[in-house]
Each structure stands twice: as C-alpha cells, then as structure tokens.
Amino acid sequence: MTMLRRGLLAWISRVVLLLLFLCCAVSVLYMLACTPKGDEEQMALPRANSPTGKAGYQAILQEQEEQHRSYISSLKKQIAQLKDELQERSEQLKNAQYRSSDAGVHPEKNQANLLEFLHSQVDKAEVHAGVKLATEYAAVPFDSFTLQKVYQLEMGLTRHPEEKPVRKDKRDELVEAIELALETLNHPEEESNSNHHPYAASDFIEGIYRTEKDKGTLYELTFKGDQKHEFKRLVLFRPFGPIMKVKNEKLNMANTLINVIVPLAKRVDKFRQFMQNFREMCIQQDGRVHLTVVYFGKEQMSEVKGILENTSKAANFRNYTFIQLSGEFSRGKGLDVGARVWKGSNVLLFFCDVDIYFTSEFLNTCRLNTQPGKKVFYPVLFSQYNPGIIYGHHDSVPPLEQQLVIKKETGFWRDFGFGMTCQYRSDFINIGGFDLDIKGWGGEDVHLYRKYLHSNLIVVRTPVRGLFHLWHEKQCVDELTPEQYKMCMQSKAMNEASHGQLGMLVFRHEIEAHLRKQKQKMSSQKT
Numbered sequence: 001m002t003m004l005r006r007g008l009l010a011w012i013s014r015v016v017l018l019l020l021f022l023c024c025a026v027s028v029l030y031m032l033a034c035t036p037k038g039d040e041e042q043m044a045l046p047r048a049n050s051p052t053g054k055a056g057y058q059a060i061l062q063e064q065e066e067q068h069r070s071y072i073s074s075l076k077k078q079i080a081q082l083k084d085e086l087q088e089r090s091e092q093l094k095n096a097q098y099r100s101s102d103a104g105v106h107p108e109k110n111q112a113n114l115l116e117f118l119h120s121q122v123d124k125a126e127v128h129a130g131v132k133l134a135t136e137y138a139a140v141p142f143d144s145f146t147l148q149k150v151y152q153l154e155m156g157l158t159r160h161p162e163e164k165p166v167r168k169d170k171r172d173e174l175v176e177a178i179e180l181a182l183e184t185l186n187h188p189e190e191e192s193n194s195n196h197h198p199y200a201a202s203d204f205i206e207g208i209y210r211t212e213k214d215k216g217t218l219y220e221l222t223f224k225g226d227q228k229h230e231f232k233r234l235v236l237f238r239p240f241g242p243i244m245k246v247k248n249e250k251l252n253m254a255n256t257l258i259n260v261i262v263p264l265a266k267r268v269d270k271f272r273q274f275m276q277n278f279r280e281m282c283i284q285q286d287g288r289v290h291l292t293v294v295y296f297g298k299e300q301m302s303e304v305k306g307i308l309e310n311t312s313k314a315a316n317f318r319n320y321t322f323i324q325l326s327g328e329f330s331r332g333k334g335l336d337v338g339a340r341v342w343k344g345s346n347v348l349l350f351f352c353d354v355d356i357y358f359t360s361e362f363l364n365t366c367r368l369n370t371q372p373g374k375k376v377f378y379p380v381l382f383s384q385y386n387p388g389i390i391y392g393h394h395d396s397v398p399p400l401e402q403q404l405v406i407k408k409e410t411g412f413w414r415d416f417g418f419g420m421t422c423q424y425r426s427d428f429i430n431i432g433g434f435d436l437d438i439k440g441w442g443g444e445d446v447h448l449y450r451k452y453l454h455s456n457l458i459v460v461r462t463p464v465r466g467l468f469h470l471w472h473e474k475q476c477v478d479e480l481t482p483e484q485y486k487m488c489m490q491s492k493a494m495n496e497a498s499h500g501q502l503g504m505l506v507f508r509h510e511i512e513a514h515l516r517k518q519k520q521k522m523s524s525q526k527t
C-alpha cells in the first residue's frame with residue numbers, strides 16, 4: 001500500500017510540473033506577440049506624407065490588429081483547455097488521495113463505527129437488563145442445546161421437541177459458539193491465573209439461545225468448572241454480524257441452597273412418588289436442598305407427615321418444613337406462605353407441584369439461570385402423555401424412568417404453563433408475590449409471570465431436559481370459574497396424547513371398518 005501511494009504522488013508531481021511548463025511557454029509567446037515593434041521596424045513603415053502614406057498605414061495597422069486578435073483568441077482557447085485539464089487532474093488527485101485514505105486511515109474509523117453499532121445492538125437486546133413487555137405473548141423464549149441435541153419450542157406438526165440440528169446453518173451456528181467459548185476459556189485475556197485445566201468440548205454442559213429478529217442472537221453457555229460445584233458461563237452475542245464476546249464469568253454454586261416449595265392437599269400416592277424422586281435427586285445426589293410442604297386441611301395429613309418423617313429417618317434428612325393451613329386448597333396461597341415463612345438469608349425458591357419429576361442436573365440449571373435483582377427462571381417442562389394411550393394397554397407400560405423420554409410420541413413442551421419457576425425470595429417479595437384472591441386451579445402463575453415481564457428483570461424462558469410433568473387424570477370440577485374451567489379442559493385435552501394418536505382414536509371405527517374390508521377382500525381372492 002505504501003509503494004502504491006509513493007507511485008501516485010510521483011506521477012502527480014510530474015503532471016503538475018508539465019502543466020506549469022506549458023503555462024510558462026504560452027505566457028512567453030503571448031508577451032512576444034504583444035510587444036511593440038522596435039525603431040528599425042517602425043522606420044520601414046510608410047511616412048504619413050508619402051503617396052501611400054495614410055491609407056497604407058491604416059491597412060497595415062488593421063492587418064496587425066487582426067493578427068493580434070487571432071493570437072489572443074488562440075491563447076484564450078489554450079488557457080481554457082489547460083484549465084480544464086488541470087481541473088481534471090486535480091479531481092483525479094483527490095480521488096486517488098481518498099482511495100489511499102480509505103485503504104490506510106478510514107478503515108480504522110469505519111471499523112470503530114462498525115464496532116460502535118454492534119455494541120449498540122448488544123445494548124438494545126435483552127442481555128444486560130430486562131425489557132418491559134405488555135403481555136406474556138411478547139416474551140421471546142430461549143431454546144436449549146447440548147453437544148448432541150437441540151430442545152426447541154416451535155415444532156409445528158413435523159419438527160420434534162428434541163432433535164439433532166440437521167440444518168447446516170443451525171449446526172454451524174451452535175458449533176461456532178461453542179468453539180469461540182472454548183477458545184476464550186483456554187486463552188483468557190487476563191493471564192493472572194493460568195492454572196486452569198484445558199477446556200474441551202466434553203466440558204460443555206448445556207447452553208440456551210434465542211434470536212431477537214431486529215437485534216441478533218444471544219447465547220449463554222455453561223461449562224464444568226475447575227472444582228466441584230463450580231461452573232464457567234460465557235455470554236455471547238451475534239448481532240447479525242461477527243459473534244462478540246460479552247461476558248466471561250466464574251460461578252460457584254457450592255453454597256447455593258434451593259428451597260423446594262410444594263403446595264398439597266390429599267394425593268398421598270403422588271406425594272409418596274414425589275418423595276422417592278426427591279430423595280434420590282435432592283438428598284443423595286445434590287445435597288443442597290430444603291423442602292417446604294404446605295398442606296391444606298387435615299384429611300390424609302397424617303399419612304403425608306409420616307412419609308416425610310420416614311424419609312427423614314432413612315436418609316438422615318432434616319432440612320424440611322411442614323406447614324398446615326386450613327381452608328380450601330389454593331396453590332398461590334400455599335406457595336406464597338411457603339416463600340414468606342423462610343427466616344434465613346436470601347434463598348433460591350423452586351415452586352414445584354407434587355406431580356413433577358426432576359433430575360439433579362435441573363437443580364444446577366435452576367441455579368445458573370437465576371440471579372437476585374436481575375434474573376428469574378421460567379423453565380418449560382416436558383409434559384408426559386397418557387401412558388395407557390402411548391403404550392396401548394396398562395400391562396405394557398414400562399417403569400417410570402423408561403417413560404421419561406423426550407419424543408414427539410411421548411409428550412410435549414408445556415409452553416402454556418408457568419407454574420414451575422426458580423426465583424430468589426427477595427425478587428418474589430419485591431414483585432408482590434401471588435394474587436391471593438385467586439382460588440382453586442390455575443391463573444395465579446400467569447399473573448406472577450406477567451409481573452416479572454412488566455419489570456426490569458430478565459425472564460429466562462427455555463425448555464429444559466430434566467423437568468417432567470407426570471401424567472395424571474385431570475378433574476375439572478364445577479366450582480371453577482368459566483375461564484378456569486376452559487383452561488382446565490384445554491390442559492386435559494393436551495395431556496392425553498399427540499395429534500396423531502388422538503386422530504387414531506377419533507377415527508378408530510373407520511380404521512377398523514377398513515381392516516375388516518381388507519380382510520374380506522383377501523379372503524374372497526383366496527377362494
């Protein structure tokens with residue numbers, strides 16, 4: 001680039017010198033042509049009193065004047081041509097200098113402007129702070145992914161809730177994000193602590209991502225840390241351009257306690273099943289969980305307390321609280337009381353139901369996606385279909401652990417439910433808690449969700465692979481309001497089976513009639 005600039009300047013200098021020489025030469029010619037005649041030439045002119053004196057003198061004078069006019073006109077044309085050529089050369093010089101500046105100085109300025117724009121896209125996106133939204137339908141959910149699978153909400157009738165990223169652009173996008181994260185972890189900008197182990201793709205636990213159509217794609221990637229209960233999380237943002245590093249932070253969850261709050265009335269068998277899952281995942285595997293059971297009424301209360309006490313003795317578990325309330329069951333009231341009764345330091349709350357199954361990995365996901373005063377977590381759980389329909393008849397239904405498979409035929413992402421949530425107690429108190437005027441089933445969770453959407457907190461909404469809603473027969477009682485009854489019936493229909501399986505049930509008579517006709521046709525052909 002320097003050689004090119006020097007060559008342009010040398011060429012331009014030669015052109016300018018040539019133009020100056022031509023101007024000087026034209027000026028000399030003009031002066032010579034316009035200089036008065038000397039004495040010797042004047043002596044040759046006729047005298048005024050000679051025979052031809054006056055007339056001849058006028059004729060010669062007129063001829064010389066015409067010659068002078070011709071010279072002046074020619075010189076004016078040459079000067080105009082030289083001016084035009086000089087103007088053209090000047091424009092070429094300016095363009096050459098502009099191109100040279102673009103190649104040398106302006107790229108840095110342009111790059112700075114580009115980076116300024118890209119960073120403004122990060123500021124506009126919901127990365128550092130939440131954005132107030134009008135309704136729950138305005139929230140942009142995350143999708144989650146591992147090295148092998150993507151867990152997505154928007155399926156239609158052809159895509160699956162869990163699938164390999166088949167599309168090349170989607171696969172390359174996620175691979176690039178993981179590779180940049182690994183490069184950042186293995187080559188940190190701050191070299192103060194270089195004792196960390198080299199990170200590999202096997203250290204990647206899970207990630208979530210979402211795309212805001214007018215801004216870009218946000219990625220939050222979680223890796224194993226150097227110590228037990230330590231994690232590394234990287235936040236990346238692709239502002240419809242080069243992917244950018246936003247944050248590289250170290251998270252220690254060793255002392256992060258989760259208070260699992262379960263409201264309950266009767267349903268002893270379901271509570272016994274829940275405690276089996278709780279004992280394995282929370283007591284034996286995780287060990288950083290407190291359980292709060294809020295029980296309504298007195299019927300079957302002794303059986304529920306007996307299950308708690310037996311678990312406590314068998315597993316040496318003392319971190320639980322049992323609260324008994326009178327009156328009819330109210331999920332919102334039970335969760336609200338369970339959250340407010342806590343007297344310790346600010347604790348992470350997990351609002352849970354008795355028909356929920358979760359893994360120990362989900363508990364870490366709950367910890368990693370919440371932050372007091374900044375972020376609340378609303379996971380989308382995978383809801384199980386009726387096993388009696390899925391597997392044909394009850395005799396062929398496999399054990400529960402084998403049923404919990406994320407497939408299109410076994411269940412669906414419960415994206416219309418907002419009851420299971422992780423949030424810090426301080427955020428729950430500051431937002432105003434549940435609406436205690438809501439009685440019975442449904443509605444209280446949506447109201448709380450909307451409060452967070454109307455606030456400046458970030459609401460993380462993403463499907464998670466370790467949280468399941470177990471199928472149970474749903475009873476929509478007459479005491480519900482018309483709106484609650486409609487919601488209950490919609491939930492009941494969604495819970496039974498997939499679109500294709502329900503279609504097979506609806507058209508089973510036609511299918512059976514077709515099979516009979518085919519059988520008769522085959523019999524007649526044989527005869």
